Amino acid sequence: MTLDNTPPAAPSPARRDFLEASWLALGGLAVLGAGYIGLRFVGSSLTDSAFGGVIIAGRLEEIPPGTVTAFPLGQFFLVRNAEGGLLALYRKCTHLDCVVTWNATRRRFNCPCHGSQFTEAGAVLNLPAPRPLSHFAVIVEEGLVRVDTSQLIERSTVQAEDWAYPPPAEQP
Numbered sequence: 205m206t207l208d209n210t211p212p213a214a215p216s217p218a219r220r221d222f223l224e225a226s227w228l229a230l231g232g233l234a235v236l237g238a239g240y241i242g243l244r245f246v247g248s249s250l251t252d253s254a255f256g257g258v259i260i261a262g263r264l265e266e267i268p269p270g271t272v273t274a275f276p277l278g279q280f281f282l283v284r285n286a287e288g289g290l291l292a293l294y295r296k297c298t299h300l301d302c303v304v305t306w307n308a309t310r311r312r313f314n315c316p317c318h319g320s321q322f323t324e325a326g327a328v329l330n331l332p333a334p335r336p337l338s339h340f341a342v343i344v345e346e347g348l349v350r351v352d353t354s355q356l357i358e359r360s361t362v363q364a365e366d367w368a369y370p371p372p373a374e375q376p
């Protein structure tokens with residue numbers, strides 16, 4: 205038995221062209237993949253700030269008790285009551301969907317269309333609104349307040365459980 209010690213033959217020019225084209229194609233795919241992942245990341249960030257997704261409302265210490273803050277892009281008002289509870293009220297009136305406004309002096313929501321009024325908890329003060337303002341889930345984690353606008357919570361009465369209270373450790 206004999207061993208062949210001759211070095212392998214150099215690739216032909218056509219084969220070298222093919223190998224170079226293959227490496228270029230693989231590099232291109234890698235760049236496209238990285239770009240796609242980057243776009244996905246940007247896309248998820250945009251979803252976080254738009255109505256229909258989870259919206260970061262701010263840090264808990266930036267939302268003092270007794271305040272009502274409008275989030276026009278999120279289509280809600282974030283109410284923080286005197287006890288520190290949080291409620292994200294959908295801004296549309298339950299009569300015919302007009303957008304309500306907050307009257308800070310009288311501390312109530314007014315509907316400009318047919319005169320309905322609501323308390324800061326969203327309870328009906330003046331008809332014709334048939335039920336309280338709807339709301340969204342509020343999540344407080346690590347000092348950050350998020351509002352999940354993907355699911356509207358409709359209600360026939362207002363209840364203490366509608367308010368989200370931060371864990372005691374999160375209270376400023």
Ligand code: FES
Nearest residue numbers: 297299300315318
């Ligand atoms: S839409 Fe609000 S009172 Fe009619």
